[in-house]
Amino acid sequence: MKIYAAVILMIFGFIHLIQAQDELNLKNALVIAQQDEQSDRFSLEVAILQLLNDYGVKTKASLNVLKQGGTADVLLNDSLQSNLKGEGIDTYMLISVRGYDKRFRPSDKINTLEEEIEAGHLFPLYRESATSVTFTITFYRDGKPVHYELIKTGTVGSKDAVIKKLMKKMERSLRKDWLAN
Numbered sequence: 115m116k117i118y119a120a121v122i123l124m125i126f127g128f129i130h131l132i133q134a135q136d137e138l139n140l141k142n143a144l145v146i147a148q149q150d151e152q153s154d155r156f157s158l159e160v161a162i163l164q165l166l167n168d169y170g171v172k173t174k175a176s177l178n179v180l181k182q183g184g185t186a187d188v189l190l191n192d193s194l195q196s197n198l199k200g201e202g203i204d205t206y207m208l209i210s211v212r213g214y215d216k217r218f219r220p221s222d223k224i225n226t227l228e229e230e231i232e233a234g235h236l237f238p239l240y241r242e243s244a245t246s247v248t249f250t251i252t253f254y255r256d257g258k259p260v261h262y263e264l265i266k267t268g269t270v271g272s273k274d275a276v277i278k279k280l281m282k283k284m285e286r287s288l289r290k291d292w293l294a295n
Contacts, residue, residue, distance in 0.1 A: 138253060138261045140292040142172040144179070144203050146186060146231075148210040154239045154273070158209065161277050162284070169288055174203055186231045206254040211237040212264075214244035224262045227254040240273040247276050251284070253292075263287060 143166060147158040159175040166173045179198070180188055188194060189206070198204075208230055225233070230252065240247065246268050253261040265287065267279040 138292050139294045140171055140205065142203050143205045143207040144174050144176060144198060146176040146189065146206060146208045148208065148234060150238050157277060158239065161281055165281055165285060169293060172202055190228055190231060204255055208252045208254065210250050211239065211247055212250045213248040214241050224252065224259040227257045240270060240276050244270060246270060249280060
């Protein structure tokens with residue numbers, strides 16, 4: 115009986131996710147890369163900004179909002195969020211490395227923006243022993259998730275290769291699911 119209840123709850127969760135994905139209609143985004151090294155954050159945010167700008171999405175990098183050496187917790191500040199809304203940014207795009215092999219599975223529970231920023235998930239973009247790199251990309255509006263996606267890069271050999279493969283797969287998702295159809 116417990117198994118049936120769990121299956122039913124998972125089905126409702128996936129239905130909710132599918133419905134939320136239809137509502138993304140990405141027009142703007144504050145890009146927040148959760149990386150261990152500042153240079154990795156910069157590289158990842160710049161690559162994503164270029165991709166989104168190529169498709170007419172208004173963007174801003176979190177590194178342009180945070181003070182040098184500041185933590186991402188500042189992004190939860192109400193006055194900062196109001197300033198961003200005034201600039202036309204109401205969607206937050208959080209990207210994190212979640213695993214380095216092909217067995218990584220998506221989470222059943224999608225956390226709020228506050229929970230994710232506080233959790234950190236500060237893994238490097240590339241690891242010598244990695245067979246692939248799995249990223250989670252979560253979009254938030256009003257602190258609540260509106261779209262969640264896993265992107266696996268496949269075989270990688272360097273940081274640049276990771277970013278290149280990620281951008282290629284991210285572009286497919288952008289055209290298919292993120293923009294208005």
